[in-house]
Amino acid sequence: MKTYRTTPLRRLGNALFGPALKAGLVPPYALLTVRGRTTGRPRSTPVRVMTHDGSRYLVAPYGAVDWVLNARAAGEVTLRRGRWHGAFSLVECEPDEAGPVLKAYARAEPVTRPYFDARPADPPAAFAAEAGRHPVFRLVEA
Numbered sequence: 001m002k003t004y005r006t007t008p009l010r011r012l013g014n015a016l017f018g019p020a021l022k023a024g025l026v027p028p029y030a031l032l033t034v035r036g037r038t039t040g041r042p043r044s045t046p047v048r049v050m051t052h053d054g055s056r057y058l059v060a061p062y063g064a065v066d067w068v069l070n071a072r073a074a075g076e077v078t079l080r081r082g083r084w085h086g087a088f089s090l091v092e093c094e095p096d097e098a099g100p101v102l103k104a105y106a107r108a109e110p111v112t113r114p115y116f117d118a119r120p121a122d123p124p125a126a127f128a129a130e131a132g133r134h135p136v137f138r139l140v141e142a
Contacts, residue, residue, distance in 0.1 A: 024082020
């Protein structure tokens, strides 16, 4: 499994991706905004909103990065895409719920596959075993 590193190129890509999300140009992505756990200031990052079995989820393919830690501390986030925006509370999923979502995410986002030990062809149980390293949050409208 590859370890995630925030590089200057990735920061630049996220900075350029933000305005495109605000304009509503890149579904199924959205701009996640969450209150910083130490500063209290809003922090934003692009995320893919996964839909699985009628529910919406946020997946942390790179592990417990800053947005995950901030979201856990705040318990709520705002998502924005174009003119649409919504406030959500978060429910962190148990491995049995997270496994199928992680599998679907790995299929939908090939660029994140090196960060998983499980392969897209593996059963959901293989992804459930990785749920501790890749948090999954179910979105609940606030």
